[in-house]
Amino acid sequence: MRRVAVIGTGHSKFCFNSPKTSLEMLAEVSLDAMNEANITPKDVQAINVGNVLGPFEEGQGMIQSFFANDIGCFNVAASRFEGACASGSMAVRDAVMWVASGYYDIMLVGGTEKSTAMTTGLATRTFAMYGDSRYEFPSGFTFPAVFALLAHLYSNQYNIPLATLKEQMAAVSVQSHEYAMKNPNAQIQKPITKEDVLKSFMVSTPIQLQDACPFSDGAAAVVIASEEVAKKLVKRPVYFAGLGQASSGKLSSQYKYLPRIRARELASQQSYRMAGLTPQDMDICELHDCFSIAAMIAAEGLGFFEYGKSGAAWEKGETRLGGKIPINISGGLKAKGHPIGATGVSQVYEITRQLRGDMAEQGRQVEGAKYGIVDTLGGDGVLLSMILTNQ
């Protein structure tokens, strides 16, 4: 199949309580992405959109169809993907296949979400619908509780005292806040210290407020095209080298494997295999840090650190610019923000811009980066993995 490239990117500022609708946010970033790709709406042959809570937050389902029309992409095929937090990445991966297959040459992929109009309490309850609703939610398994459980299992499995683990988790949050200060699109732009994390209020033991990402409003979009078309339109296409997707059932179905997430390990293996690359080849990573413990588990599942060792790696700065594998140099979900259906597309935006060398002006460029990996976790059981390259 053909190589497929990102040729245009757009990204809103992530924020609390945007005055714009999901559609308006997505329209703006999509026009940015099309401008960057040197195309007009009539060049777009199909659209994929990641969106999760549209019907709940705005009473708007099937947003992709209205969106396509409103930006002038009249009558194109437009599909909505839902895989909880991984919806945007799912929409991207699917579009890559349509272009790779030769069916379309140019597609627009967007993700958009408003998740802050509800109070946080209701948002947590609402979002728990993306875990198992029959048995686990009634047992108290909202997502903070799920990751609290994983933190306890992690502590136990790898013989890390909880107090030590909490310090490691704090190091993850501190780094994310630091890099978000350099990202004008980030929702939270203030530094925090380890002490700030450890004194923040307890959400679900051992997870405290500053171990958790915020709820966010925002949108991101990318234009993707076949290699041949990409080379005609832009100077610096960034190519998809590997794709992976896997799922799991409810948390209890994975119990022997926890705190590792089998779907992630399978999805990333698919990506590495397709790309003919290994974790050691990666120069930058955007991974799914909905909670700091989630980031640690992800970094291990992606093959960057041994099991039980990633917290120490964060503390030693191995995940920083110039470190072994720079992770979430955008600020991550923790500080950049996490507008659910937009998150995966935002991650692709970040890696694309890093691989184009665009982040120097923000003081957070990974010098000479050739390969980057995106990791997105949906609920507790959908995993998307994508490797991009400028080679």
Add this chain to the structure above:
Amino acid sequence: MRRVAVIGTGHSKFCFNSPKTSLEMLAEVSLDAMNEANITPKDVQAINVGNVLGPFEEGQGMIQSFFANDIGCFNVAASRFEGACASGSMAVRDAVMWVASGYYDIMLVGGTEKSTAMTTGLATRTFAMYGDSRYEFPSGFTFPAVFALLAHLYSNQYNIPLATLKEQMAAVSVQSHEYAMKNPNAQIQKPITKEDVLKSFMVSTPIQLQDACPFSDGAAAVVIASEEVAKKLVKRPVYFAGLGQASSGKLSSQYKYLPRIRARELASQQSYRMAGLTPQDMDICELHDCFSIAAMIAAEGLGFFEYGKSGAAWEKGETRLGGKIPINISGGLKAKGHPIGATGVSQVYEITRQLRGDMAEQGRQVEGAKYGIVDTLGGDGVLLSMILTNQ
């Protein structure tokens, strides 16, 4: 790209207030489809699911992941598609491309929905989220109102007095009820007369209760495979010959084109072109008769009758078994039922079984059928079109 075939089918009885969850219904029909395809869950490489109201009706989003795990398709890629009533067809078309491209050999596609747990009044309000929620819903555009508007425009555009049009619309419903009597999966299995339709209560002038499909619970599934794999597994694969998908914006954006639906005409043209066939080549059709006027508009948009002439065609029996183009010999959405996310997959099930000659035992086989077309309308602006063949 490779030819792709349906090699297994499963279909629940559509009904009011199923005691089963969406996941349970989908699991049952999927196991039927896998049995028919002579495969086991471990042979399924990826899953696409159409589901619309899961989060609303059951507090369950991202159903595809839990579903995959519960039926033993551990860790496969599983995606949820939402395009309102066309969600199931969207999931099918997308899967066809993944198999056609060579990425997967065998995929399972399902659609499932519970839409009857809410009272009908709330269901109409809830489902209006799949129209434009910003301007049109607050103006009273629930779906009955949308199709009432189209009926008025149809009457005016084609100079058909409203009383005549209502008789034509009644003929559509009467035929659907008649064939549903022969379909054990149909939700409504009682005959109605033209008089029954015309005396049923007024929903939104000129649309009466018996011009409208019911809300339904139900599920359907198909296994699809590459031609090479299909020939090894089953004796009578049914192939996809054409695919089409198009969208439109809110109803008011289409005003010059109404009551024709431009997205349908574009999507079906894509299908015919890809298949190298014309409307005259079709032997059977399942089309989207959410309202009887919708069926009439669809039959014209698909090229079977001249604009303004399809009502008369129904009255003359041209849409019956043995007629010019047998339409909705399943009972259609009107009487078979309309479990939203399942509908498109159910239509593919029907056409597949007709093209395999399986419907003789139910007394509703289209003899010698070689080509069939599926038409699914999502909201008022997503159109899916698929042509299948046993050739």
